[in-house]
Amino acid sequence: MEKLLQVQEVEKYYGNKSNLTKALNYISFEVSKGEFVAIMGASGSGKTTLLNCIATIDKVTSGHILLGNEDITKLKKNELNRFRREELGFIFQDFNLLDTLTGYENIALALSISNVPVKKIEKRVLEVAKKLNIESILNKYPYQMSGGEKQRIASARAIITNPKLVLADEPTGALDSKSSRMLLESFNELNNMLHTTILMVTHDAFSASYANRVIFIKDGKIFNELIKADKTRKEFFDEIIDVVTILGGDLNDAL
Amino acid sequence: MMLFKLAIKNIRKSIKDYAIYFFTLILGVAIFYVFNAIESQTVLLNVTKNTLAIIDLMIDMLSGVSVFVSFILGFLIIYASRFLIKRRNKEFGIYLTLGMSKGKISKILLLETLIIGAISLVIGLIIGIFASQFMSVLVANSFEADLTHFTFVFSMKAVMKTIIYFGIMYLLVMIFNVLSINRSKLIDLFASSKKSEEVKMKNPLLCILVFIIAIIFLGYAYYKVTRGIESLTTTESIFIPIILGCISTFLIFWSLSGLILRIVMCFKNIYYKGLNSFVLRQISSKVNTMVFSMTVICLMLFVTICVLSSSLSIKNSMTSNLKSLVPVDIELSKIRNISDEDTYETDYHKMLQIDSNRTIEESLSLVDFDVNKYFKDMTTVYTYSDTYFGFDDTAGTALEKLKKEYPYYIFEASEEIMTLSDYNKVARLYGNKEYTLKDNEYLIIADYESMVKMRNIALKTKPVINLFGHTLYPKYDECQRGFVRISSNHINTGIIIVPDNVVDDKYLRSEIMLANYKASDKNEKQDIENTFLSIENNSNSNKININASTKISIYEASVGLGAMVTFIGLYLGIIFLISSAAILALKELSESTDNKIRYDILRKIGADEQQINHALLKQIAIFFTVPLILAIIHSVFGLQFCKTILITFGNEEMTKSITMTAIFLIIIYGGYFMITYYCSKNIIKNK
Numbered sequence: 054m055e056k057l058l059q060v061q062e063v064e065k066y067y068g069n070k071s072n073l074t075k076a077l078n079y080i081s082f083e084v085s086k087g088e089f090v091a092i093m094g095a096s097g098s099g100k101t102t103l104l105n106c107i108a109t110i111d112k113v114t115s116g117h118i119l120l121g122n123e124d125i126t127k128l129k130k131n132e133l134n135r136f137r138r139e140e141l142g143f144i145f146q147d148f149n150l151l152d153t154l155t156g157y158e159n160i161a162l163a164l165s166i167s168n169v170p171v172k173k174i175e176k177r178v179l180e181v182a183k184k185l186n187i188e189s190i191l192n193k194y195p196y197q198m199s200g201g202e203k204q205r206i207a208s209a210r211a212i213i214t215n216p217k218l219v220l221a222d223e224p225t226g227a228l229d230s231k232s233s234r235m236l237l238e239s240f241n242e243l244n245n246m247l248h249t250t251i252l253m254v255t256h257d258a259f260s261a262s263y264a265n266r267v268i269f270i271k272d273g274k275i276f277n278e279l280i281k282a283d284k285t286r287k288e289f290f291d292e293i294i295d296v297v298t299i300l301g302g303d304l305n306d307a308l
Numbered sequence: 309m310m311l312f313k314l315a316i317k318n319i320r321k322s323i324k325d326y327a328i329y330f331f332t333l334i335l336g337v338a339i340f341y342v343f344n345a346i347e348s349q350t351v352l353l354n355v356t357k358n359t360l361a362i363i364d365l366m367i368d369m370l371s372g373v374s375v376f377v378s379f380i381l382g383f384l385i386i387y388a389s390r391f392l393i394k395r396r397n398k399e400f401g402i403y404l405t406l407g408m409s410k411g412k413i414s415k416i417l418l419l420e421t422l423i424i425g426a427i428s429l430v431i432g433l434i435i436g437i438f439a440s441q442f443m444s445v446l447v448a449n450s451f452e453a454d455l456t457h458f459t460f461v462f463s464m465k466a467v468m469k470t471i472i473y474f475g476i477m478y479l480l481v482m483i484f485n486v487l488s489i490n491r492s493k494l495i496d497l498f499a500s501s502k503k504s505e506e507v508k509m510k511n512p513l514l515c516i517l518v519f520i521i522a523i524i525f526l527g528y529a530y531y532k533v534t535r536g537i538e539s540l541t542t543t544e545s546i547f548i549p550i551i552l553g554c555i556s557t558f559l560i561f562w563s564l565s566g567l568i569l570r571i572v573m574c575f576k577n578i579y580y581k582g583l584n585s586f587v588l589r590q591i592s593s594k595v596n597t598m599v600f601s602m603t604v605i606c607l608m609l610f611v612t613i614c615v616l617s618s619s620l621s622i623k624n625s626m627t628s629n630l631k632s633l634v635p636v637d638i639e640l641s642k643i644r645n646i647s648d649e650d651t652y653e654t655d656y657h658k659m660l661q662i663d664s665n666r667t668i669e670e671s672l673s674l675v676d677f678d679v680n681k682y683f684k685d686m687t688t689v690y691t692y693s694d695t696y697f698g699f700d701d702t703a704g705t706a707l708e709k710l711k712k713e714y715p716y717y718i719f720e721a722s723e724e725i726m727t728l729s730d731y732n733k734v735a736r737l738y739g740n741k742e743y744t745l746k747d748n749e750y751l752i753i754a755d756y757e758s759m760v761k762m763r764n765i766a767l768k769t770k771p772v773i774n775l776f777g778h779t780l781y782p783k784y785d786e787c788q789r790g791f792v793r794i795s796s797n798h799i800n801t802g803i804i805i806v807p808d809n810v811v812d813d814k815y816l817r818s819e820i821m822l823a824n825y826k827a828s829d830k831n832e833k834q835d836i837e838n839t840f841l842s843i844e845n846n847s848n849s850n851k852i853n854i855n856a857s858t859k860i861s862i863y864e865a866s867v868g869l870g871a872m873v874t875f876i877g878l879y880l881g882i883i884f885l886i887s888s889a890a891i892l893a894l895k896e897l898s899e900s901t902d903n904k905i906r907y908d909i910l911r912k913i914g915a916d917e918q919q920i921n922h923a924l925l926k927q928i929a930i931f932f933t934v935p936l937i938l939a940i941i942h943s944v945f946g947l948q949f950c951k952t953i954l955i956t957f958g959n960e961e962m963t964k965s966i967t968m969t970a971i972f973l974i975i976i977y978g979g980y981f982m983i984t985y986y987c988s989k990n991i992i993k994n995k
Contacts, residue, residue, distance in 0.1 A: 138914035149909045153589040161580055166915045171576045210913065 057250050058084040063116035076102040078273035089244040089251045091264035099273040104222050104254045109133050138167050142211035142219040148203045150195040156206045157191040163210045181209045201235045208239050221253040225260045237263040262290035315419035324990050329388045332890045336381045337432025341470045342440045343879045348463035349444040358861050362868030377883050382477045384887050389481045391894045404494050414486040425478040450871035510566030522559035529553045533949040558603040583923040602935050608888035609939035612881045618950040619877020620965035623870030634794045634859045635738045640668050640821040642854045663853050668821045675846040682836050683823035687737050689730035692815040693722045704771025727808045734792050745807050750780040753790040754802040760787045778810045796866040889980035900988035907992040932981045
């Protein structure tokens with residue numbers, strides 16, 4: 054399988070000499086194209102720092118992160134904005150749709166920010182809308198949509214730019230169980246139907262069980278890795294719980 | 309002590325939110341001081357008694373206007389502080405949940421208001437004191453007085469007045485704040501930020517219809533105040549275009565709020581470019597709720613522009629008028645030939661009657677004033693009148709019509725009559741047009757606009773008049789422009805000019821002497837003027853009765869009047885400008901707070917800071933310019949109306965004063981715009 058994301062020996066320190074915190078400690082892993090990977094860890098394990106480094110919101114202290122063939126740790130400020138816009142897609146837990154814009158406009162905005170010509174915008178939006186089956190709600194405002202519909206619009210916006218990688222930080226963190234399920238199912242849809250590569254950070258075993266692969270992080274290092282393969286989601290969930298138990302610590306409260 | 313600390317910290321924390329509030333308060337205090345300190349500046353000026361009287365009048369008017377201004381500022385401050393309180397609802401909610409009583413929160417607010425009030429007063433006064441030094445130059449310049457020695461003026465009276473007026477305003481703010489805290493419920497304090505607005509789209513057809521109606525209304529109002537101005541004769545009829553203008557302004561904003569979005573949406577290339585769609589949606593979602601305040605702001609800007617430009621131009625036009633209207637240095641006149649039946653048996657009337665038999669020259673020599681010594685170009689003319697010969701005798705067949713149209717005019721007032729050769733003497737002296745008449749002709753000289761209009765209606769009917777036993781026919785079918793007496797305005801209501809042989813000395817009414825001073829420069833002229841004025845100290849001065857107007861006194865009066873209007877106009881104009889800009893800025897800032905979430909979303913989906921700032925700038929710029937544009941369009945017509953009304957003061961090009969107004973507008977309105985932008989940028993900044 055083609056390697057999409059390569060995290061190579063990444064270190065991230067916070068603080069100064071007298072008070073040094075190693076958020077990421079020599080961490081390396083790879084994500085292949087079309088994978089749905091969950092990164093699990095307790096709070097303070099460094100998982101969000103890792104995601105921020107990949108999202109180019111934060112800078113690594115040492116090491117390299119490669120997306121495709123591009124080393125994103127070497128990008129300059131102007132290139133960073135372009136990179137984030139064009140190569141990455143973000144999905145947020147509270148949809149983050151603009152309430153003043155219609156569904157269509159919300160999706161189109163992601164493209165118009167990058168100054169894509171109007172004709173292309175129209176074509177792309179309708180294309181994605183067809184795939185996600187949201188053509189009928191394109192002209193509705195967010196307040197007229199159900200939670201699931203909002204989520205689909207948000208997903209469409211995340212992938213409209215054809216990002217290489219979709220990032221999700223604690224996407225279910227503040228959702229009730231029904232909405233969580235809806236969101237995670239839409240991740241599966243994106244992954245299965247559109248072959249979108251998704252990297253999700255979570256501390257919730259239930260969310261993680263929707264992924265193809267789960268990477269456990271503890272103290273800035275990889276602790277364990279689980280692959281779903283042909284297991285059912287239930288079996289995979291039990292496996293994750295086992296690791297969580299071994300991991301101990303405050304991850305337990307995720308149950 | 310704890311509360312005091314909390315109050316100080318709160319202010320420091322929210323200093324950015326308070327920036328506009330502070331700015332407005334300081335500006336308000338400074339302007340209030342500057343205009344109330346004018347009094348102490350004028351004391352230093354080296355001016356004549358005439359000017360001093362006008363300055364006194366101006367100071368009285370300024371303090372009257374100050375009361376009005378303090379009302380406007382008071383409302384503005386209360387409005388602004390309410391906005392700031394709203395912004396801090398959550399903070400108060402936290403205090404309440406922590407167990408702080410409402411009384412204590414009120415105390416914190418009181419302290420905050422007190423501190424902010426004190427600081428803004430001090431800063432505002434300091435700025436005001438320095439600004440008033442510039443003002444004193446302007447004051448001296450306006451009254452054309454020499455500012456021989458520059459002194460640093462500090463008016464304790466104005467300081468006290470400012471402190472008292474603003475103290476009362478702050479007190480009101482405190483009361484309002486306490487009331488709003490006591491009335492609030494905890495749940496509302498927490499929930500107030502979580503209201504999501506439904507996007508309502510207006511019916512486009514209705515919008516177009518309303519827009520067209522508004523345009524028609526406005527067009528009619530514009531027509532009324534410019535071309536159709538003649539129909540605006542009564543006070544009530546002036547209200548029609550004003551009310552129509554207000555209504556149509558509101559309707560235009562209402563319909564535009566629904567239309568603009570739809571129109572731009574048709575141009576997909578623009579709509580889907582960068583953050584344009586977001587900006588437009590932002591605007592249309594707000595315009596819906598802001599239509600009313602936009603209307604108020606637009607109208608206030610309109611008033612500001614008109615008041616500033618016309619008040620600034622009045623002074624120029626008044627003084628420029630004088631050159632043509634006051635061609636000689638002095639005009640003396642006295643009533644002649646008072647007959648026994650026209651007088652009463654009092655000493656005063658006896659004196660008048662005796663004096664009326666003397667010529668002006670004779671009277672003046674009684675008080676040791678030798679006209680030949682001081683005057684040159686002396687021209688003496690006479691007017692005649694017949695008690696029974698009034699306007700009604702010159703109106704001919706138009707009388708009935710005129711009586712109906714001008715029911716309050718006294719048609720029986722006796723008319724002034726002058727011989728042709730006398731009038732031509734005056735015309736020659738003034739450089740005006742001279743006339744010729746046949747033995748049976750007459751003409752009327754007038755320049756007072758509304759009288760000219762009435763007389764022209766009469767003259768159109770070719771009225772034949774019977775005067776002193778002669779029958780005369782009108783030479784022209786309209787009044788001839790001209791005047792005999794000097795004055796600052798066109799006030800000649802009409803003099804009937806007749807051939808020399810028509811008049812009879814029996815009907816001699818008054819003698820008018822026009823002359824220039826025998827002087828080569830300004831100082832010598834002033835000396836002669838003073839000598840002439842000192843006549844009243846002569847022991848014989850109570851034995852003569854002469855009316856005099858001099859160029860110098862007319863000049864001073866109109867310069868002073870012009871300066872007065874300018875100052876009051878400036879004062880009101882600036883306050884109006886500040887108020888409208890501040891309201892707009894506060895509205896915009898409160899929106900920015902609500903919009904922080906939206907900007908965060910933009911940031912998350914990949915818009916960079918530059919794009920976001922650009923979008924913010926566009927949004928604020930549109931909100932500031934839309935009411936301004938409509939106000940400017942209103943002003944184009946409003947100023948023409950002002951010009952027509954002020955025509956008696958002269959007809960001066962307004963370019964200069966409009967430029968001045970534009971400068972004020974750019975500085976103050978632009979200043980508020982910039983502050984709003986920077987504050988909003990701060991609010992939506994990612995922290």
